[in-house]
Amino acid sequence: MSTTHPVIEISGVKKVYAMGANKVYALRGVDLNVSPGEMIAVMGSSGSGKSTLMNILGCLDVPTEGTYSLDGIKVNGMSRNQLADLRNQKLGFVFQGFNLLARTSAIDNVELPLLYDRSGRKLDTRAMAAEALGRVGLGDRMDHQPSELSGGQQQRVAIARALVTTPRLLLADEPTGNLDSRTTVEVMALFQELNDQGITIVLVTHEPDVAQYAKRIVEVRDGHIRRDHPVLNRKRAEDDLKAMIAAHVGEEDDMPATEGAEAA
Amino acid sequence: MKQTTLLKVASQNIVKNKMRTLLTMLGIVIGVGAVIVMVAVGNGAQTMIQQQISSLGTNLIIVMPGSGQIGGASQGAGTFNKLTVDDADKLKRDATLLSGVSPVVSTRAQVIGGKGNWRTTINGVSTDYLTIRDWSVSSGELFTDADVKSGRKVAVIGATVAANLFPDQDPVGAQIQIGHVPFQVIGVLAAKGQNAGGQDQDDVIIMPSTTAQNRLSGNIRLGQILASATDANGINAAQEEIKGLMRESHKLSTDGAEDDFTVRNQTEIAAAATSTTKVMSGLLAAIASISLIVGGIGIMNIMLVSVTERTREIGIRMAIGARGSDVLTQFLVESVAMSVLGGVIGLLVGYAGAALLGHFTGWTTATPVSAVAIAVGFSAAVGVFFGYYPARKAAALNPIQALRYE
Numbered sequence: 001m002s003t004t005h006p007v008i009e010i011s012g013v014k015k016v017y018a019m020g021a022n023k024v025y026a027l028r029g030v031d032l033n034v035s036p037g038e039m040i041a042v043m044g045s046s047g048s049g050k051s052t053l054m055n056i057l058g059c060l061d062v063p064t065e066g067t068y069s070l071d072g073i074k075v076n077g078m079s080r081n082q083l084a085d086l087r088n089q090k091l092g093f094v095f096q097g098f099n100l101l102a103r104t105s106a107i108d109n110v111e112l113p114l115l116y117d118r119s120g121r122k123l124d125t126r127a128m129a130a131e132a133l134g135r136v137g138l139g140d141r142m143d144h145q146p147s148e149l150s151g152g153q154q155q156r157v158a159i160a161r162a163l164v165t166t167p168r169l170l171l172a173d174e175p176t177g178n179l180d181s182r183t184t185v186e187v188m189a190l191f192q193e194l195n196d197q198g199i200t201i202v203l204v205t206h207e208p209d210v211a212q213y214a215k216r217i218v219e220v221r222d223g224h225i226r227r228d229h230p231v232l233n234r235k236r237a238e239d240d241l242k243a244m245i246a247a248h249v250g251e252e253d254d255m256p257a258t259e260g261a262e263a264a
Numbered sequence: 265m266k267q268t269t270l271l272k273v274a275s276q277n278i279v280k281n282k283m284r285t286l287l288t289m290l291g292i293v294i295g296v297g298a299v300i301v302m303v304a305v306g307n308g309a310q311t312m313i314q315q316q317i318s319s320l321g322t323n324l325i326i327v328m329p330g331s332g333q334i335g336g337a338s339q340g341a342g343t344f345n346k347l348t349v350d351d352a353d354k355l356k357r358d359a360t361l362l363s364g365v366s367p368v369v370s371t372r373a374q375v376i377g378g379k380g381n382w383r384t385t386i387n388g389v390s391t392d393y394l395t396i397r398d399w400s401v402s403s404g405e406l407f408t409d410a411d412v413k414s415g416r417k418v419a420v421i422g423a424t425v426a427a428n429l430f431p432d433q434d435p436v437g438a439q440i441q442i443g444h445v446p447f448q449v450i451g452v453l454a455a456k457g458q459n460a461g462g463q464d465q466d467d468v469i470i471m472p473s474t475t476a477q478n479r480l481s482g483n484i485r486l487g488q489i490l491a492s493a494t495d496a497n498g499i500n501a502a503q504e505e506i507k508g509l510m511r512e513s514h515k516l517s518t519d520g521a522e523d524d525f526t527v528r529n530q531t532e533i534a535a536a537a538t539s540t541t542k543v544m545s546g547l548l549a550a551i552a553s554i555s556l557i558v559g560g561i562g563i564m565n566i567m568l569v570s571v572t573e574r575t576r577e578i579g580i581r582m583a584i585g586a587r588g589s590d591v592l593t594q595f596l597v598e599s600v601a602m603s604v605l606g607g608v609i610g611l612l613v614g615y616a617g618a619a620l621l622g623h624f625t626g627w628t629t630a631t632p633v634s635a636v637a638i639a640v641g642f643s644a645a646v647g648v649f650f651g652y653y654p655a656r657k658a659a660a661l662n663p664i665q666a667l668r669y670e
Contacts, residue, residue: 060583060664082588088585099580099667103280115269161584239308 005072007169008034008057013066015052017170026052034169034202036080041202041214041231049223051173054204058091058171059083064264071168084234088116091220092162094203096174098154100146100161106133107142110161117165132164133157136190152183159190164198170194172203182244188213189237213237272596277570278605285602288566291559292606292646293613296639298552300614301510302623303635306545308628310538316459317534321397323493325362325503329485330524346514346524347486350485351474352390355491356511361502363494366393369476370487375469377427377440377449385468386420386442388476389490396492404436404451407472415474420451423451423466442469445479499529553642559606560646567599567654579666586661595658599651600644607643611636 015027026049034040044050055061056068059075062083068075070092078086087093092113100109111129133142136156146154155175162170172191176184192213195201203214211217212235219227278285329345352367359365369388374381385520387393391409394400406417419440428437435449456465493502510525573579578591615631622629 032357053665058583061666072401081589084582084587085587087583093583095667100585101580103576112581113584116581116587116590165585181662 005069006033006035007038007054007071008032008202009067009069011067013063013068015055015056015061016064025223027056027063030225032218032225032228035194036168036200037198039112039191039213039215040203041157041211041217042202042220043206043208043211043217044220045206048220049115050204051222052114053220054171054173057169058093059087059263063102071105077153077219083117086119088113089119089165090168090172092165092167093236094155094162094170094172094175095159096177098146098151098158098178100157102146105143105145106138106149106157106160108156109146110164113161113165128164129160133162134192135163136160146193151179152186155179155183156189159187160196163194170199170201172201173204174204176205176207182241185237185240185244189241194235204211222249270593270597271601272602273598274369277598278602281570284566288562289602289606289609291562292603293558293559293610295553295556295559295646296607296610296612296643297617298555299642300631300639301617301629302548302552303545304618304629304631305539305627306548306662307630307632309620310545311540311630312628313537313541313598314534316457317530317537319397319398319549320459320530321490321492323363323496323499323502324396325491325493325499325506325531327355327489327491327493327506328520328526328528329488330526344610346486347378347489348478348484349486350490351510351513355489355506355509356390356392358509358654359491359502359505360374360504361498361669362491363521364396364492366390366396366486366490367392367473367486368393368488368490369473369481371476371481372441373480374441375425375429376437378433378435379427379431386470386476387470388442388473388481389470389547390473393470393490393494396490399456400454401441401451404449404456405575406451408577415472415478417447417448417471417475417479419446419469420453420565421448422450422453422468423455423467424464425467426452443480447531456488472558485645493529499531503527510559514652519635539607544588552591556642556646559652560603563599563603563647564650564654567595567651568657571595571658572596572656574658575661575666576668578661579669582661582663583667591661592655596648596651599655600647603643603647603651604640607640610643612638614639 003201010030013027013030014025017024017026028049030053042050042053052061056063059070059078060083062068062076068069070086075083075086083107088226093099101112107126107129110132111125113121114125114128117123125246130139130142133139136159137150137155138156138160141149141153146157149157155178170191175191177185179187189223191201193204195215203210205211213232214231215234216230217227219223271551278649286611327347329347347367349367352365356365368387371386372383374383391406392573394406397604401420402423404420407421411418417441421429421440423434427438429435430438435452438449440449442448451467453466458467473486491502491506493499507523510527511523512522516524544589581591583604618629618631621627
């Protein structure tokens with residue numbers, strides 16, 4: 001693993017969707033570099049193109065124009081299978097709706113990405129999954145199913161699943177969108193802790209509060225990057241959590257998620 | 265993905281939807297079960313017919329009157345019956361490949377004696393008859409060559425005749441009247457059952473051929489001559505020998521003249537009968553396999569529902585690195601596992617069904633061992649065939665859209 005090149009290198013990326021006879025420009029030319037160890041918040045209203053940018057960053061979609069290199073590997077022109085392998089090895093996804101497999105234990109969920117590993121390495125997938133769950137503080141909930149876990153715990157399982165392959169980049173799409181304020185801070189504290197350990201994180205959010213936990217904010221509007229600036233007075237989620245506990249504004253830790261958050 | 269993991273994932277998904285899986289498998293269970301039962305019935309019928317044909321006799325060869333022509337129009341078999349006792353005697357004397365020869369003089373007559381009267385078939389034969397027909401006398405004894413020569417009025421009656429005329433006494437030694445001629449019953453034939461045509465072979469009386477000709481039929485022509493080849497593999501050679509001797513006996517020139525008799529053997533009769541039942545059992549299996557196809561469509565239906573239902577799951581799997589082929593394999597394994605499981609259950613149901621059917625109808629049923637392989641193989645093929653389309657649909661999903669699917 002070399003750290004000489006940026007994790008993300010995007011230049012002149014455009015994405016055009018054909019909606020019948022009309023062409024919709026989702027991205028109109030985006031340049032973005034992300035260095036190892038960064039923690040970036042991508043902000044923007046709906047329709048701004050941030051979801052498209054996220055899909056391209058996540059190798060779920062390919063740009064119509066422009067180039068994208070992930071960890072020095074040029075993504076343009078890759079086949080579906082190559083993209084799948086790249087996602088497996090280089091990326092970890094965290095979604096708004098957790099997207100865990102229902103009726104599947106936490107450890108089985110975390111183990112899943114390792115089962116699709118095609119590198120031919122001999123992996124102790126069980127031990128790796130257990131270790132990742134330990135890292136997010138759920139070492140004692142390994143055999144719980146998503147329905148038996150609170151929203152915050154489910155999101156931590158999802159983070160463990162993203163971490164288990166030791167990816168170059170952690171992509172989080174509205175990771176706190178379904179969480180209450182205290183759990184939001186808890187999850188952000190976990191992201192900050194992982195970032196401190198050297199993991200590069202890109203998170204998409206529309207909550208300015210959440211963006212303040214990142215090191216750098218990228219604002220997308222109308223398919224362009226409008227602002228790209230470092231966060232001054234970066235908040236530490238850990239401190240906020242302590243303040244919350246002190247003020248007794250926190251809610252029950254084990255409150256289950258209120259929205260149907262698991263995958264069907 | 266490793267095979268064990270694939271199987272684990274498939275079995276998890278099958279177990280998660282027990283009721284649905286069960287109902288889906290039911291189609292395959294019924295399909296395979298029906299095929300097994302039908303094959304068992306068809307096979308049983310074939311075995312039964314073969315048994316009945318072999319009950320006709322050992323290495324049996326039948327000589328029958330040939331057909332004749334009047335002015336170029338064929339008059340059908342037996343029109344000009346030229347079979348005589350002399351033919352039978354010549355075969356008996358000169359044939360080297362035969363272990364027994366018996367003329368058969370056949371007629372029907374009213375029999376009076378014992379408790380009442382009974383109309384039955386009278387066969388005038390020689391002493392070789394029982395050996396040829398692989399038959400025996402259950403009580404009393406058969407007439408002798410001397411009886412045949414002298415035309416003695418003795419009869420050996422079949423089990424059905426004995427049961428009707430002498431329901432509760434030993435007929436041996438009794439007097440009966442056959443067409444106004446008094447006979448002495450000297451034996452009772454062992455029960456032989458029905459023949460391939462469903463006729464009761466025990467409804468018969470046998471007596472010396474000479475007696476039958478002189479006292480009952482009054483005809484010097486024979487209905488047929490039965491012979492038995494010494495060796496099972498030599499039936500065809502024996503048949504040729506008979507043809508030659510018969511032509512000699514009938515003084516047919518070596519060139520041109522057609523046979524005025526027909527020679528057939530047991531294998532020919534058996535082949536005709538088995539080919540009929542083969543067609544029947546093939547037809548039955550074909551009809552039953554339609555239900556297997558219907559079951560396969562059921563699997564396809566459920567797998568399509570399952571793919572739609574689990575679109576989100578497919579999206580997740582793809583996002584974390586599953587290739588299209590991984591998703592395809594997963595769904596294929598699931599449908600194959602379901603259909604093979606259904607096939608195995610169907611196999612058991614089929615065996616049980618065949619046994620029950622045999623028990624209640626009295627039909628012979630025989631399930632060939634190959635049916636196991638065929639049932640499991642076919643149901644797996646059904647799973648692959650009908651599971652492929654839904655699985656390919658799943659594999660072709662766009663991960664972005666799949667993840668967004670509600």
